[in-house]
Amino acid sequence: xxxxxxxxxxxGNNLLRLLxxxxxxxxxxxxxAALSIPLGILFGMFLTLKNPISKFIGRLYLDFIRxxxxxxxxxIVFFGITRATGLDLSAELSAIIVFVLWGTSxxxxxxxxxxxxxxxxxxxxxEALALTKLQTYWYIIIPQTLRRLIPLTINLxxxxxxxxxxxxxxxxxxMLKVGQQIIDANRFDYPSGALWIYGVVFFMYFFSCWxxxxxxxxLEKRWSDK
Amino acid sequence: xxxxxxxxxxxxxxxFGLAACSNTSGDNxxxxxxxxxxxxxxxxxxxxxxxxxxxxxxxxxxxxxxxKAPFGYVDEKGDYQGYDVYFAERIAKDLGVKVEYxxxxxxxxxxxxxxxxxxxVLANFTVTDERAEQVDFALPYxxxxxxxxxxxxxxxxxxxxxxxKTLIVAKGTTAxxxxxxxxxxxxxxxYDAYADAxxxxxxxxxxxxxxxxxxxxxxxxxxxxFKVGITSLGSIDTIAPAVQKGNDTLLxxxxxxxxxxxxxxxxxxxxxxxxxxxxGDAASADEIVVEGxxxxx
Numbered sequence: 001x002x003x004x005x006x007x008x009x010x011x012g013n014n015l016l017r018l019l020x021x022x023x024x025x026x027x028x029x030x031x032x033a034a035l036s037i038p039l040g041i042l043f044g045m046f047l048t049l050k051n052p053i054s055k056f057i058g059r060l061y062l063d064f065i066r067x068x069x070x071x072x073x074x075x076i077v078f079f080g081i082t083r084a085t086g087l088d089l090s091a092e093l094s095a096i097i098v099f100v101l102w103g104t105s106x107x108x109x110x111x112x113x114x115x116x117x118x119x120x121x122x123x124x125x126x127e128a129l130a131l132t133k134l135q136t137y138w139y140i141i142i143p144q145t146l147r148r149l150i151p152l153t154i155n156l157x158x159x160x161x162x163x164x165x166x167x168x169x170x171x172x173x174x175m176l177k178v179g180q181q182i183i184d185a186n187r188f189d190y191p192s193g194a195l196w197i198y199g200v201v202f203f204m205y206f207f208s209c210w211x212x213x214x215x216x217x218x219l220e221k222r223w224s225d226k
Numbered sequence: 227x228x229x230x231x232x233x234x235x236x237x238x239x240x241x242f243g244l245a246a247c248s249n250t251s252g253d254n255x256x257x258x259x260x261x262x263x264x265x266x267x268x269x270x271x272x273x274x275x276x277x278x279x280x281x282x283x284x285x286x287x288x289x290x291x292x293x294k295a296p297f298g299y300v301d302e303k304g305d306y307q308g309y310d311v312y313f314a315e316r317i318a319k320d321l322g323v324k325v326e327y328x329x330x331x332x333x334x335x336x337x338x339x340x341x342x343x344x345x346x347v348l349a350n351f352t353v354t355d356e357r358a359e360q361v362d363f364a365l366p367y368x369x370x371x372x373x374x375x376x377x378x379x380x381x382x383x384x385x386x387x388x389x390x391k392t393l394i395v396a397k398g399t400t401a402x403x404x405x406x407x408x409x410x411x412x413x414x415x416x417y418d419a420y421a422d423a424x425x426x427x428x429x430x431x432x433x434x435x436x437x438x439x440x441x442x443x444x445x446x447x448x449x450x451x452f453k454v455g456i457t458s459l460g461s462i463d464t465i466a467p468a469v470q471k472g473n474d475t476l477l478x479x480x481x482x483x484x485x486x487x488x489x490x491x492x493x494x495x496x497x498x499x500x501x502x503x504x505x506g507d508a509a510s511a512d513e514i515v516v517e518g519x520x521x522x523x
Contacts (some may be wrong), residue, residue, distance in 0.1 A: 012302025075337070086273065144408040171328045171338070173292065181300040181329075184293040185307075188448045188504060 005190040009200055014182050018197075021175030022204050028092060028174070029161040032099030037153065040107020045137070047112040058108075065105040070213065071166050073098045078170040095167045099160060110152045115143040147223050154216040158209040175201060274342030274470035275478050285324050288314045288342035292329035296444070296504045297350045299448060309500040310348045313367060314468075316492065317346070325349060336360050339468045347468040354463075361472050364480035365519025366464035367493055372401050373439030373473035374456040375427070375446050382434045383455040388412045396423045401436040404460045427452070440514065443505045458513050464521055481519065486520020 009015055047058045065073070078094040081087055089097075118141055123129045126136040168177040179201045262386050280286050290310050291298035298308040306314075306327050318325035330338060330349045339347045339361040352370065374380040374393075382391075392413045395402045405412050415432045417423040424445065427435040435442065439457050446452045469476050487493065493515040501514065 010301075013304050014302050017300075017304050061516060075334075079337045079341050079343075082343065088343065168329070169331050169334055171289075171334070171343075173329050177292070177329065177494060178300075180293045182302070185299045188444065206340050219359065222382055 005193045006196050008182060008186050008190050008193045009196055011186075015200075017178050017182070018175060018200060018204065021173065021178035022208065024092075024172065025161065025164050025176075025207060027172045028095050028099065028172075029157070029169050032096050032103055033157045033160050035096075035100045036103025036107050039104040041142075043104050043108030044111020044115060047108055048115050062105050062109060065102055070098060070102055070163060071169060073102065073137065074166060074170050081116065091167070091170045091172045092188045094170060095164070095172060099164070103156065103160060106156055107153065110149060110156070114148045114152075115141065117148065118144055147220070150216050150220055154212055157212055161208055162205065173205060255264055265475055269434055272314060274339075274473045274476070276473065277475035280476070281323060283323070285326050286318050286321055286346070287323045287326050287328060287344045288317070289328045289330040289335065289338050289347045289349055290314060291349045292327075294350060298348075298441075307494055307500070309368070310350060312496045312500050313493075314346075314348050316487070317348075317480075319481065321479075333467070339470055342470050342473075343449065346480070350465055351468050353466050354462050357468075358469065361468040362473065362477050363466040363468050364477055365484045366445060366521060367465040367484060367519070368465040368514060369462050369516050369521055370438050370440055370465065370514075371462045372378065372404060372436055372456075372459040373442040373454050374434050374436045374459065375452055375454045376434035376440040377430075378451050378453045380433065381453055381455045385409065385456060388434065391434070392432040394423050394426050394435040396420055396437055399437050400460065400463075401438075408460075424449075439509070443509050446508055447506055454508050457509050462521060464516065483520060484519045488520070491517060493517055 009018075040082050043058070043061075046054060047062070049055065049058075068076075074094065078089065078091060081089055081094075122140055122144070123136060126140045131139065164174060165176040167174055173181075179197045183197050186193045235283070238515060247252065275283070290306060290308075292306065294308075296308050298306065298310045301307045311327075314325055314327070328338070328344050330344075330347065332349075335349055335351055336357060337346050338344045347361070350368075351363075353366065357363070374382055374385070374388075382388060388409065389411050390413070392415050394415050394417065395405065397418055399414050402416065403404050405414060415426065417426060420437070420441075423435055423437075426432055428449070434455075436456075436459075439454070439459075442454050443457065446454045467480055469480070494511045494517070497511040497515050502511075
């Protein structure tokens with residue numbers, strides 16, 4: 001019976017359930033990424049301000065989110081807010097809030113790094129051309145930063161997709177949890193089923209992250225041709 | 227330097243200001259729910275729903291395990307199954323409402339009950355003194371003790387037979403502490419992981435292996451040549467439903483329900499339906515189920 005362990009993938013609705021789990025994984029991570037990239041760009045610009053108060057606030061936020069493990073943040077948002085205010089946030093909303101907070105801080109730091117890597121003469125030349133601050137950013141700085149940011153951002157998005165496996169701890173049944181449920185439900189009949197299920201989960205993660213990497217490569221190529 | 231101090235002060239004021247805001251709004255929210263529901267409130271901001279609120283809403287939220295067969299798991303159709311779930315279905319039926327399951331992990335069970343994110347935690351929740359301070363346990367519906375599994379051709383049926391023999395245990399389990407305290411002349415061989423301990427038994431590195439009886443019973447069923455010779459040993463722990471502390475209406479209803487179900491031997495039926503196919507004749511229902519909340523010690 002053990003050599004038929006692969007059959008548990010196709011037993012009942014198992015494959016469909018795994019795909020459902022994948023959809024939840026992607027929905028949470030891509031929505032969070034879509035929100036945290038623009039917010040992170042703004043936050044990154046905020047971080048480069050020379051004002052000491054803004055610097056302090058930025059630093060505080062960045063370090064707080066970075067030092068806290070994401071799991072702790074999930075628990076604080078999901079259980080802590082309910083405890084403190086009685087407001088009952090759904091698990092998925094809590095997860096998105098945490099991933100946006102986290103993504104914004106990570107993205108912000110990447111943007112800050114990219115911004116300060118732009119040589120000073122770029123700013124000075126645009127000032128010499130009488131461009132306003134906004135114009136300088138929009139026409140000169142941001143296009144150059146974006147190119148430097150792409151590989152880093154893609155790295156962040158794929159990291160987000162993988163980190164969503166933490167959300168099971170606040171009761172969201174995503175792909176990895178569905179996999180564990182299937183393995184456990186079959187552990188007496190198919191003890192070697194784990195290998196197959198984890199194999200399928202591996203490919204699903206791979207085929208979610210791979211197209212994103214391809215897209216990034218394509219973008220990089222297209223922009224360097226110009 | 228002055229500027230820095232100023233910045234720091236501003237930041238601190240902001241943080242405290244925010245905290246103060248959220249606190250007041252929290253109290254208001256709590257107060258208004260209190261007035262509406264007339265419910266006893268503990269220090270937590272979130273109130274669990276009372277019995278009437280659950281009935282009115284038409285849905286009872288129950289937290290179960292989704293990957294601990296045969297107690298709480300999800301079958302290939304995507305439906306929740308198992309010993310705990312069988313009971314949960316009955317609770318919903320007797321309340322006259324639908325059931326909505328939340329998949330819990332061991333680490334988050336207490337939090338779920340405390341914040342009222344689920345009405346009832348029914349996830350193989352072992353009653354301990356520490357947990358009882360954080361949540362309210364209803365009457366027990368199941369019990370666990372230690373079990374000892376050994377090869378069929380050298381079966382150990384009595385704990386005295388273990389004298390001067392090698393017993394395999396997993397580190398940090400109740401089995402380890404129990405045998406160290408009560409049977410010092412049993413030689414213990416300790417492993418970090420369950421999988422290693424089971425492999426040691428398969429390889430014959432020890433004469434027997436001991437851990438929770440439900441666990442060894444399930445393992446012996448899927449490993450030919452091994453049998454659980456001792457099915458109940460040591461102090462008995464009970465497993466019970468848990469609700470938010472102070473949610474008396476729901477707690478009392480659950481206690482009454484468990485007593486009523488005891489009269490019809492409901493948990494024996496539950497055992498036959500969900501656990502018997504796994505344990506076979508290796509165990510009997512009386513060693514695992516608790517009827518009417520009464521445990522014979």
